[in-house]
Amino acid sequence: MSFSSLLLQQTINGLSLGAMYALLALGFTLIYGILELINFSHFNVFMVGSFIAMWTLQSFGLSGQSIILTGLPLVGVLLAAFAVTMLASGTLGVVIERVSLRPLRGITGPAAMITTIGVSYILFNIILVTVGADAKNFPNPLPPMRWHVDGAVLELREVLIWVVSLVLMAGLWLFVQKSRLGKAMRATAQDPEAARMMGVDVDRVIMTAFFLGSALAGAGGLIFGLYYNFTSFIIGFTAGLRAFTAAVLGGIGNVPGAMVGGILIGLIEAYGGQFIATEWADVIIFSILVLVLVFRPAGLFGRLAPSKS
Amino acid sequence: MLLEFNDIDTYYGDLHVLKKVNYSIEAGEIVSLLGGNACGKSTTMKTIMGVVRPARGTVIFDGQPIEKLPTSERVKRGIAPVLEARRLFPRMTVFENLEMGAYLRKRGAEFDQDLDRVYSLFPRVKERRNQVAGTLSGGEQQMVAMGRALMARPRLLCMDEPSMGLSPIFVDQVFDIIQQINKQGTTIFMVEQNANMALSIAHRAYVLQTGQVVLSGSAAELRRNPMIREAYLGEMQVPAA
Known part of the structure; x- marks a missing residue:
């Protein structure tokens, strides 16, 4: 393969990984923007989401990569799988907030953050104990369509990942910019007390942020399964940490920043794996994070938060 | 009382x-x-x-x-507040700030009436309606803060x-x-x-x-x-x- 086709191939791979990281990063950024809370349970909401996706696809009679669907049945199954996974993951996020975080509202210090680590471990161990430690074969009904472009290979699953991610991110963007609740979310992120005095129900805004962030993480979990053809109880940690890095890189709290940050991390991982060595991917990713933060502490698109009065 | x-x-x-x-x-x-x-x-x-x-x-x-x-x-x-130190939503536009003032009210004829009233009390606010609130001068911000409160049609x-x-x-x-x-x-x-x-x-x-x-x-x-x-x-x- 020539250098240019290698580069193109890794760009294709990187964009797919990056789309998944971006979906996950949005959850970190939405919740941080409103609560200034790093939500570590998000790692494993993503992992649980990929299991929900696996069970949903299995409930349609799919298993492994042997059953291929095309046309309307394929579209129908995928739409249903995304809908069920996102609804269930979103609900999981809402329950986590309601049960473990709302009682801590207004308490300063690390209590809420530590709680999210605890919840993350609970989810991790529930899946480990009930499902087992071995990796599960993830049903993939996509036909093995591929196109050759300039020496690189573009697969149908990658196109699907791009389309789904674009639609979800555009939908989130429109929601945050245009809807009444989306505007209340932005107002709450900028000045929670003032938003409350306009009549905004801040609890409802927080619940919405958890629902949306967790639903996107669920979609990310489904994409993970379709991309790698497996899922396991351990997938939350690496993907979650990279997505969190993406959110910080883009400027945590900033929605477009999380999208761009996710894509960048995906590309860095793909190029680094190709041109340096796969095992060095995390070293490269986190070195770039450290460098960016040294020179731009608020991230690429972030602004340093003014202290809230 | x-x-x-x-x-x-x-x-x-x-x-x-x-x-x-x-x-x-x-x-x-x-x-x-x-x-x-x-x-x-x-x-x-x-x-x-x-x-x-x-x-x-x-x-x-x-x-x-x-x-x-x-x-x-x-x-x-x-009851509507005009907050101290002009606590607008700094990264939302002037119009979005006014909308937040009417957060609990329906859009429609009354909303439009109140918007006209705010714009006629503060012509400057109308000029700046698409600008991000954080970029306004102190005096303009105070006007937006008052306009935002009026959008609630307060008693x-x-x-x-x-x-x-x-x-x-x-x-x-x-x-x-x-x-x-x-x-x-x-x-x-x-x-x-x-x-x-x-x-x-x-x-x-x-x-x-x-x-x-x-x-x-x-x-x-x-x-x-x-x-x-x-x-x-x-x-x-x-x-x-």
């Missing part, structure tokens, strides 16, 4: 901020609350809006106790330091507009450090010192009161010869 405080005690932790405070404000009045720093003026505003809950006492709005109601319910009943407007940080010309303009808004039927309760300006437009005033009402009366009476003249109007007391 539109608004009454009956023996209100408010605490921040162990700090006793408001001590058995009583106010009563009639519909149609401009009432000013005077006092130095940390005397409990801002806490009064937060107690009205429900951001701070009193430990004892009742707050009556339009005949109903409201001290246990959530903030959103108070906004719905017709009672609670203003926290409307003159703070404004140039004298802007202060005159802002106080003119406060009087206009009042003449159009909105009752105004105004916390203000600038006693001179406040007493020039208010009907009545309360003076708050370390959490207690030490003086109250009509604006004209208070302007003649020697203590007020010395402490708030910047006049030295001339000892009798």
Whole structure:
């Protein structure tokens, strides 16, 4: 393969990984923007989401990569799988907030953050104990369509990942910019007390942020399964940490920043794996994070938060 | 009475901020609350809006106790704040800020009417409607803050330091507009450090010192009161010869 086709191939791979990281990063950024809370349970909401996706696809009679669907049945199954996974993951996020975080509202210090680590471990161990430690074969009904472009290979699953991610991110963007609740979310992120005095129900805004962030993480979990053809109880940690890095890189709290940050991390991982060595991917990713933060502490698109009065 | 405080005690932790405070404000009045720093003026505003809950006492709005109601319910009943230090949503546009003021109301003819009213009171706000609020000058931000509160179509407007940080010309303009808004039927309760300006437009005033009402009366009476003249109007007391 020539250098240019290698580069193109890794760009294709990187964009797919990056789309998944971006979906996950949005959850970190939405919740941080409103609560200034790093939500570590998000790692494993993503992992649980990929299991929900696996069970949903299995409930349609799919298993492994042997059953291929095309046309309307394929579209129908995928739409249903995304809908069920996102609804269930979103609900999981809402329950986590309601049960473990709302009682801590207004308490300063690390209590809420530590709680999210605890919840993350609970989810991790529930899946480990009930499902087992071995990796599960993830049903993939996509036909093995591929196109050759300039020496690189573009697969149908990658196109699907791009389309789904674009639609979800555009939908989130429109929601945050245009809807009444989306505007209340932005107002709450900028000045929670003032938003409350306009009549905004801040609890409802927080619940919405958890629902949306967790639903996107669920979609990310489904994409993970379709991309790698497996899922396991351990997938939350690496993907979650990279997505969190993406959110910080883009400027945590900033929605477009999380999208761009996710894509960048995906590309860095793909190029680094190709041109340096796969095992060095995390070293490269986190070195770039450290460098960016040294020179731009608020991230690429972030602004340093003014202290809230 | 539109608004009454009956023996209100408010605490921040162990700090006793408001001590058995009583106010009563009639519909149609401009009432000013005077006092130095940390005397409990801002806490009064937060107690009205429900951001701070009193430990004892009742707050009556339009005949109903409201001290246990959530903030959103108070906004719905017709209380709107003009916040101190012009706390707009800095990264939202001027128009979006105005929309947030009408958050609990339906879009439609009434919303459009109120928007027209705000734009005619503050032509500058109309010019800037698509600009991000954080980029406005202090005076423009104050106008947006007042416009945002009016978008709630309030019966009672609670203003926290409307003159703070404004140039004298802007202060005159802002106080003119406060009087206009009042003449159009909105009752105004105004916390203000600038006693001179406040007493020039208010009907009545309360003076708050370390959490207690030490003086109250009509604006004209208070302007003649020697203590007020010395402490708030910047006049030295001339000892009798």
